[in-house]
Amino acid sequence: MEGLAKIEDLGKPRVVIVGGGFGGLELAKALRHAPVQVVLIDKQNYHCFQPLLYQVATAGLEADTVVSPFRKILDEQPNFFFRLAEVQRIDAGRQVVETSIGLVRYDYLVVATGATTNYFGDQQMERNAIAMKSVEDAIELRNTVLSNFEKALQLGDEEQLNSLLDFVIVGGGPTGVELAGALSELRRHVFPRDYRELDFKQMDIHLIQSGDLLLKGMSAEASAAALKYLEDFGVQVHLNKRVKSYDGYTVTLSTGETLITRTLIWAAGVAGAPLPGLPPECLRKGGRYAVDEYNRVQGFPNIFAIGDIAAIVSPENPEGHPMLAQPAMQQGRLLAQNLENLLAGRPLQPFRYDDKGTMATIGRNHAVADIKLGGKDWRTQGLLAWLMWMFVHLMSLISFRNRLVVLMNWTWSYFTFDKGRRYIIGRTREPVPVEATTEKAIV
Amino acid sequence: MEGLAKIEDLGKPRVVIVGGGFGGLELAKALRHAPVQVVLIDKQNYHCFQPLLYQVATAGLEADTVVSPFRKILDEQPNFFFRLAEVQRIDAGRQVVETSIGLVRYDYLVVATGATTNYFGDQQMERNAIAMKSVEDAIELRNTVLSNFEKALQLGDEEQLNSLLDFVIVGGGPTGVELAGALSELRRHVFPRDYRELDFKQMDIHLIQSGDLLLKGMSAEASAAALKYLEDFGVQVHLNKRVKSYDGYTVTLSTGETLITRTLIWAAGVAGAPLPGLPPECLRKGGRYAVDEYNRVQGFPNIFAIGDIAAIVSPENPEGHPMLAQPAMQQGRLLAQNLENLLAGRPLQPFRYDDKGTMATIGRNHAVADIKLGGKDWRTQGLLAWLMWMFVHLMSLISFRNRLVVLMNWTWSYFTFDKGRRYIIGRTREPVPVEATTEKAIV
Structure with a gap:
C-alpha cells in the first residue's frame, strides 16, 4: 500500500x-x-511466550496465560507506538x-x-501436518486432538480407530519431546476419565528423530535421560529415522515402515x-x-x-x-x-552470548537441565531439573497476572492429575474424511 | 445420517x-x-455460562472461565454418556x-x-449485526472491537473514524445494559491508555430500546436506576425507538434519525x-x-x-x-x-416456578437487584446490588477453578481499573471495507 x-x-x-x-x-x-x-x-497484537505453547496444545494452559498484548505491556512508555x-x-x-x-x-x-x-519444501507435509509455532497452531492442535476422540467413539474398524487415537510427532527437539511427554500424561491421567468408552491402550504416541540423539545441542546425559523418561512414559521413540511422506493418513518412514495417523505434528525444523x-x-x-x-x-x-x-x-x-x-x-x-x-557518537559494543544453558521438561517430576553457572557446567535430570524448569519459565512470563494463573494451573494439575482446558473453541483441523462405522440400521 | x-x-x-x-x-x-x-x-463439548459472556466480549474475562467441558463436569457419573x-x-x-x-x-x-x-426475519440485520449468544460470538465481538481501534489509527476522515469508534447496542434487556456499561468502563479506564493516539471523547455508545423502560420485567426502580447509571457513564440511551435498518454502516431508527457504526450488537430478541x-x-x-x-x-x-x-x-x-x-x-x-x-409408577409433580428475582450489573459499584425472599420483595440498587450480583454469579459458576479465576480477575480489575484480556485471537468480523486515509505519498 x-x-x-x-x-x-x-x-x-x-x-x-x-x-x-x-x-x-x-x-x-x-x-x-x-x-x-x-x-x-x-x-498479532500480542507477544507470545512460545516455550509454553505445547501446554496450550495439550489442554494444560489456556491461551491467554501465554500471551500479553503489546499495548498493555508498554502502555507506560511514551516513546512507544504499536501498529498491527x-x-x-x-x-x-x-x-x-x-x-x-x-x-x-x-x-x-x-x-x-x-x-x-520449515517443511524443507515438502508441500504435501505442509498441507497435512500441524505446526507448533503460534497460539493459533496450539489451539488448533488442542481442538483437533479432542475432536479426534469424539469422532473415534463412532468407529468400529481397528485401523480407522487407530488413525484417530495415534499421534506422530516429527522432531526430537524440545518442542517434540515436551509435546510427546504431555500427550502421554493426558493418555495416562486425563483421557481415560473423559472417554471411558475408548481403550487408551490403543493410543500410540510416536516421536520420530532423524539423528541418534534427542534434544540435540544438550548434553549426552540430558539426551539419554529424555529418551529414558519418554520410553518409561510409553512414548515410542524412533531414532535415526526420517519421514519420507505423509498423505494425511499414512506416514512413510525412511526405513520403509508405515504408521497410520490423522494427526502428525511437525516440529522438525x-x-x-x-x-x-x-x-x-x-x-x-x-x-x-x-x-x-x-x-x-x-x-x-x-x-x-x-x-x-x-x-x-x-x-x-x-x-x-x-x-x-x-x-x-x-x-x-x-x-x-x-x-x-x-x-x-560512542563506539558500539560487540555481542557476546551469555549462554545460561538449556532445559526441557518431559512430564511431572521429570525434566533435564544443562546449566552454565559461573563458567561451570551443571547437569541435572529428574525432579530438581523439573523444579528449576518450572521456576525459570514462570519467572520468564510477562506479567504478574500470567505468572499467578500459570502457577495456579500447575499446582492444580499437579495435585489433581487433571488438565482442565478441554473445550473445543475455534479452528479445528478437519481430517481426511473418516468413514463412520455404524451398527446395523434399524427400520 | x-x-x-x-x-x-x-x-x-x-x-x-x-x-x-x-x-x-x-x-x-x-x-x-x-x-x-x-x-x-x-x-459444543462444553457448557457455557451465558450470563458472563458480555465480560468475555469486553476483555474482562477469558473465555475459558465461563465454559466447562461436559465430560469433565460429569466424569464421575457412570450412567452419563456424551456425544458431540x-x-x-x-x-x-x-x-x-x-x-x-x-x-x-x-x-x-x-x-x-x-x-x-431472533432477528425477526430481518436478513440484512442478521448478516451485519454481531450477536451475543455463544462464546464464539463473544470472542468475535472482543476481536472486532480491538481491531476497530487498530484500524481507526489510520483514519483521518471524521465520519469514517466515528464509524469505527462508535457502538450501537440494540436491546435494553440485561445483555444490552451490561454490554453498554462494560464498554463505557473500557472507554473510561482502559482504551485511552492503550490508544493514546485516539480521542475517546469521540467514542459514542448508543443503546436502543423499543419500549420506554430498560430491563423490562424488573421493577420500575431497577429500570430507572439502570437508566440513570448508564447516562452517568455517558451511554446514550434511546428509549421508544426501533432500528429500521442497518447496512453495516448506517443505522436508521424508527424516528428517522441515523447513526453511523461498523459495530452493531443485536441483543433485541x-x-x-x-x-x-x-x-x-x-x-x-x-x-x-x-x-x-x-x-x-x-x-x-x-x-x-x-x-x-x-x-x-x-x-x-x-x-x-x-x-x-x-x-x-x-x-x-x-x-x-x-x-x-x-x-x-408414582404420580408426577407439577412445576412451580420459585422466582428468586433478577439482577443486572451496569458497572463497578453499580447494579440493580429485585430479590424475592420468603415471599417478600427486596429491591436494591447500587453497591449492595453489585456485591450481591457478583456473589450470585460467582457461586453459580460450574467449577471451583472457574470461581477462583473469575474472582481473581474481578479483584484485579477492581483495584487496577484494568481489563487485561485484550488480544485478538480467532475470528474477527471484517467490516465493510474501510478506505484508509493516508498522508501525502512520498516518492
Missing part, C-alpha cells in the same frame, strides 16, 4: 522494529529512556517499510521477525522468516540475515536484525547462535544500548 | 437430552442415581433422533435446545430453537414447545422440553416462564424426579 501510514512524528530518530517476539519486545522495552521514537509492527500490520517489503533506498497499512518511514530498522516452520527487499547476499542458509557482531545487516548501516532471523557468524558459532529466546533477548538489550551509542 | 450411532447400551431406559445449557445440564446431573442411561447430545453432534430431526415414530453421527434411540427424549438470536420433526401444533409463538406442567410436549408422552425452548402456559404465565437460567434449572431438576416417578 502506497501512502504513508499515519503515525505521529515525535521529531526524534525513529526506530522501527518488525516483530514483537523475545528479541523485538526486549529491544522496545530497553529503548524506554532512549531519545528515539519506537515503532513496533507485528501482525503485515510488513510486505523493505525499501532501503527510500528508508521505508511497505506494510498493509501504508509506508512506514524509519531512521533505524530492526528486523526481528523470528523463525517459521524452523527457518528464518526474512522480509523481501534486501539483496539475496544478505541472507545465509536457513533464511537468516548475515549480521556483524553489532547485529548490523552487512551493507546497510541503519538496518539491524536480531534473534532467530539473525546469524552472527564466528569460528565458535559457524551457523550463528542457537535459535532460542536467550540470544534474542540479549541481542535486543545490547542493540538498545548500541543505538544510544550510535546517536551519541 | 442413517445407521445407529455407536453408543453402548446399558440395558436401562435411555434418556436422551438434546442441549447442555442450564436446563439440560441440571437434568443430566440430577439423574446421577436414577436407574437410567443418560445421553447428552450437544454441538448436531441433532437434525426428531423421529417420534421410530423413537430416534437423527444426528450428524447417526440415529440415536431414546426411551425418553428431552429437548433442551434453548434459545437463539431471542426465540426458541426447536428441532424439526414434531407437528407444528406443538409449537407456540416464539418457537417454544407448548408443554404441560410436567414439561411434556403435548401429544407425546415420552418427549419433554425444558428451559427456554419450553412454554408452560398458565393464567399467571400466558407466555410461559421467563427465558432465564432459573426456570430452566428448576425444570431440569424437577424433570429428573418426574422421570424417576414415571419409572416407579
Whole structure:
C-alpha cells in the first residue's frame, strides 16, 4: 500500500522494529529512556511466550496465560507506538517499510521477525501436518486432538480407530519431546476419565528423530535421560529415522515402515522468516540475515536484525547462535544500548552470548537441565531439573497476572492429575474424511 | 445420517437430552442415581455460562472461565454418556433422533435446545449485526472491537473514524445494559491508555430500546436506576425507538434519525430453537414447545422440553416462564424426579416456578437487584446490588477453578481499573471495507 501510514512524528530518530517476539519486545522495552521514537509492527497484537505453547496444545494452559498484548505491556512508555500490520517489503533506498497499512518511514530498522516452520519444501507435509509455532497452531492442535476422540467413539474398524487415537510427532527437539511427554500424561491421567468408552491402550504416541540423539545441542546425559523418561512414559521413540511422506493418513518412514495417523505434528525444523527487499547476499542458509557482531545487516548501516532471523557468524558459532529466546533477548538489550551509542557518537559494543544453558521438561517430576553457572557446567535430570524448569519459565512470563494463573494451573494439575482446558473453541483441523462405522440400521 | 450411532447400551431406559445449557445440564446431573442411561447430545463439548459472556466480549474475562467441558463436569457419573453432534430431526415414530453421527434411540427424549438470536426475519440485520449468544460470538465481538481501534489509527476522515469508534447496542434487556456499561468502563479506564493516539471523547455508545423502560420485567426502580447509571457513564440511551435498518454502516431508527457504526450488537430478541420433526401444533409463538406442567410436549408422552425452548402456559404465565437460567434449572431438576416417578409408577409433580428475582450489573459499584425472599420483595440498587450480583454469579459458576479465576480477575480489575484480556485471537468480523486515509505519498 502506497501512502504513508499515519503515525505521529515525535521529531526524534525513529526506530522501527518488525516483530514483537523475545528479541523485538526486549529491544522496545530497553529503548524506554532512549531519545528515539519506537515503532513496533507485528501482525498479532500480542507477544507470545512460545516455550509454553505445547501446554496450550495439550489442554494444560489456556491461551491467554501465554500471551500479553503489546499495548498493555508498554502502555507506560511514551516513546512507544504499536501498529498491527503485515510488513510486505523493505525499501532501503527510500528508508521505508511497505506494510498493509501504508509506508512506514524509519531512521533505524530492526528486523526481528523470528523463525517459521520449515517443511524443507515438502508441500504435501505442509498441507497435512500441524505446526507448533503460534497460539493459533496450539489451539488448533488442542481442538483437533479432542475432536479426534469424539469422532473415534463412532468407529468400529481397528485401523480407522487407530488413525484417530495415534499421534506422530516429527522432531526430537524440545518442542517434540515436551509435546510427546504431555500427550502421554493426558493418555495416562486425563483421557481415560473423559472417554471411558475408548481403550487408551490403543493410543500410540510416536516421536520420530532423524539423528541418534534427542534434544540435540544438550548434553549426552540430558539426551539419554529424555529418551529414558519418554520410553518409561510409553512414548515410542524412533531414532535415526526420517519421514519420507505423509498423505494425511499414512506416514512413510525412511526405513520403509508405515504408521497410520490423522494427526502428525511437525516440529522438525524452523527457518528464518526474512522480509523481501534486501539483496539475496544478505541472507545465509536457513533464511537468516548475515549480521556483524553489532547485529548490523552487512551493507546497510541503519538496518539491524536480531534473534532467530539473525546469524552472527564466528569460528565458535559457524551457523550463528542457537535459535532460542536467550540470544534474542540479549541481542535486543545490547542493540538498545548500541543505538544510544550510535546517536551519541560512542563506539558500539560487540555481542557476546551469555549462554545460561538449556532445559526441557518431559512430564511431572521429570525434566533435564544443562546449566552454565559461573563458567561451570551443571547437569541435572529428574525432579530438581523439573523444579528449576518450572521456576525459570514462570519467572520468564510477562506479567504478574500470567505468572499467578500459570502457577495456579500447575499446582492444580499437579495435585489433581487433571488438565482442565478441554473445550473445543475455534479452528479445528478437519481430517481426511473418516468413514463412520455404524451398527446395523434399524427400520 | 442413517445407521445407529455407536453408543453402548446399558440395558436401562435411555434418556436422551438434546442441549447442555442450564436446563439440560441440571437434568443430566440430577439423574446421577436414577436407574437410567443418560445421553447428552450437544454441538459444543462444553457448557457455557451465558450470563458472563458480555465480560468475555469486553476483555474482562477469558473465555475459558465461563465454559466447562461436559465430560469433565460429569466424569464421575457412570450412567452419563456424551456425544458431540448436531441433532437434525426428531423421529417420534421410530423413537430416534437423527444426528450428524447417526440415529440415536431414546426411551425418553428431552429437548433442551434453548434459545437463539431472533432477528425477526430481518436478513440484512442478521448478516451485519454481531450477536451475543455463544462464546464464539463473544470472542468475535472482543476481536472486532480491538481491531476497530487498530484500524481507526489510520483514519483521518471524521465520519469514517466515528464509524469505527462508535457502538450501537440494540436491546435494553440485561445483555444490552451490561454490554453498554462494560464498554463505557473500557472507554473510561482502559482504551485511552492503550490508544493514546485516539480521542475517546469521540467514542459514542448508543443503546436502543423499543419500549420506554430498560430491563423490562424488573421493577420500575431497577429500570430507572439502570437508566440513570448508564447516562452517568455517558451511554446514550434511546428509549421508544426501533432500528429500521442497518447496512453495516448506517443505522436508521424508527424516528428517522441515523447513526453511523461498523459495530452493531443485536441483543433485541431471542426465540426458541426447536428441532424439526414434531407437528407444528406443538409449537407456540416464539418457537417454544407448548408443554404441560410436567414439561411434556403435548401429544407425546415420552418427549419433554425444558428451559427456554419450553412454554408452560398458565393464567399467571400466558407466555410461559421467563427465558432465564432459573426456570430452566428448576425444570431440569424437577424433570429428573418426574422421570424417576414415571419409572416407579408414582404420580408426577407439577412445576412451580420459585422466582428468586433478577439482577443486572451496569458497572463497578453499580447494579440493580429485585430479590424475592420468603415471599417478600427486596429491591436494591447500587453497591449492595453489585456485591450481591457478583456473589450470585460467582457461586453459580460450574467449577471451583472457574470461581477462583473469575474472582481473581474481578479483584484485579477492581483495584487496577484494568481489563487485561485484550488480544485478538480467532475470528474477527471484517467490516465493510474501510478506505484508509493516508498522508501525502512520498516518492
